[in-house]
Amino acid sequence: MARLARLYVPGLPQLVTQRGNNRSLIFIDETDYQQFLAWLRDALKECDVALHAYVLMPDHVHLLLTAADANGVSRVMQRLGRRYVRWFNDRHRRTGTLWEGRYRSTVVEPGRWLLPAYRYVEMNPVRAGLVPDPAFWIWSSARAHLGHESDPYLTDHASFWALGNTPFDRQAAYRRSIESGLTAEDLQAIRFAAHRAWMLGDAPDEPGDPAPSRRIRPLPKGRPSKRVAAE
Numbered sequence: 001m002a003r004l005a006r007l008y009v010p011g012l013p014q015l016v017t018q019r020g021n022n023r024s025l026i027f028i029d030e031t032d033y034q035q036f037l038a039w040l041r042d043a044l045k046e047c048d049v050a051l052h053a054y055v056l057m058p059d060h061v062h063l064l065l066t067a068a069d070a071n072g073v074s075r076v077m078q079r080l081g082r083r084y085v086r087w088f089n090d091r092h093r094r095t096g097t098l099w100e101g102r103y104r105s106t107v108v109e110p111g112r113w114l115l116p117a118y119r120y121v122e123m124n125p126v127r128a129g130l131v132p133d134p135a136f137w138i139w140s141s142a143r144a145h146l147g148h149e150s151d152p153y154l155t156d157h158a159s160f161w162a163l164g165n166t167p168f169d170r171q172a173a174y175r176r177s178i179e180s181g182l183t184a185e186d187l188q189a190i191r192f193a194a195h196r197a198w199m200l201g202d203a204p205d206e207p208g209d210p211a212p213s214r215r216i217r218p219l220p221k222g223r224p225s226k227r228v229a230a231e
Contacts, residue, residue, distance in 0.1 A: 050155035109201025147171035
């Protein structure tokens with residue numbers, strides 16, 4: 001089966017996932033996390049890509065990004081991957097691939113799904129049982145969004161800014177949303193879209209809105225009706 005082309009909708013965020021090969025560790029100690037973040041921040045600047053949320057887990061990474069053009073996210077992941085894998089292999093005296101194939105990504109509809117995507121990313125360490133609160137995991141953007149530290153490399157989306165008029169209001173509102181968590185239905189929808197590379201939500205449909213680079217969801221199962229086939 002042919003591999004789907006990357007889905008891109010101008011101006012809309014993308015949820016990116018990169019896993020270690022066979023779920024192996026991609027971060028072994030604090031130095032690994034720090035170096036990955038340093039090169040991530042360099043790549044974002046070089047490729048004109050905004051970072052809204054992130055989490056670095058021992059065996060995978062989630063990033064919520066908005067690129068200025070169709071190739072921005074790919075350039076970030078390529079530059080980051082080349083630098084980090086070579087360095088990681090040298091440092092830990094290993095050879096071979098580090099990643100489990102190419103990264104996965106899905107476009108996120110901001111109105112309905114942007115804030116659930118924030119929570120999906122930043123609550124990952126809690127779902128994994130590593131910490132009781134996302135603010136306890138230092139390798140994520142949760143601490144900044146909850147008011148524990150600043151992160152000059154984050155560019156929050158308009159949907160996050162809409163939570164309140166001041167940083168304190170936004171942090172308090174986001175804390176309430178974190179405490180509410182994700183519904184089982186939302187979690188399933190995010191995982192399905194992220195794994196299959198379909199859009200999370202609906203594409204813009206107003207006149208003049210940017211068009212997706214390809215179809216955003218799978219075709220209905222079964223043979224098309226005669227009416228559809230004739231159109």
